[in-house]
Amino acid sequence: MQIVIIGSGNVAYHMAKAFVQNNIHLAQIFGRNEAKLNKISEELEIPHSTKNLVDADLYIICVSDNSVEAVSKIIVKKDCLVTHTSGSLPKDILAGEYRKSSLYPLQTFSKSKELDYANIPFFVEAENNEDKKTLMDLASKISSKVMESTHEKRKYIHLTAVFACNFVNHLFSRAKEISDAQEIPFDYFLPLIDETVQKIHEIEPKAAQTGPAVRNDKRILELHEQLLKDESLEIYKTMNHSIQKMYEL
Structure with missing residues (x-):
């Protein structure tokens, strides 16, 4: 599975780090801040770009709540799964013709603070059972605390x-x-x-x-x-x- 993380802030950094530490391949980390992306790319050895979003099966949007909808519009591929990491937004905030979901990590993230990702709970919401299983299986490679959640519960x-x-x-x-x-x-x-x-x-x-x-x-x-x-x-x-x-x- 080709996976891309979109964002360059604390959540994007820690999500990327959690993936890398658990041998989950990331095709790219994409965002606007070249300096921050460079640091993440060098530390975690992930390809990065501010211009060219690579083709992927799963895009994980790790940006502020206010930016999720706008950022989701840059994904034009239809046959893919897109997820955001917000605790408060519905999956339908994602503004594309792709399949929509959310993958919410319940943790406070600071870039300088080391975290034990295995103890971070993840809450999954998706449009169909296949995508839900994909995200549940993915999160389970990182953490032992993974459960399904509706937007209302989230x-x-x-x-x-x-x-x-x-x-x-x-x-x-x-x-x-x-x-x-x-x-x-x-x-x-x-x-x-x-x-x-x-x-x-x-x-x-x-x-x-x-x-x-x-x-x-x-x-x-x-x-x-x-x-x-x-x-x-x-x-x-x-x-x-x-x-x-x-x-x-």
């Missing part, structure tokens, strides 16, 4: 990921602002963060909750509120209210 998967990843990381950023302001090294909090994350590998997040809100410790809650202002104070109040509502305190 929207909720993406929403859950925003809560579990993006929002949590934002709270890390807010926490670092507080520690920096008090000249406390943020890395002193990393063992606490690591233990919190490790704990939910073993018990349900709701059962793992600790802190003044779940204890309904009004003295501590009021003290903390006196130390905060503006957005951080609003976040603090909102989070504590949500915790107490969950535990009916």
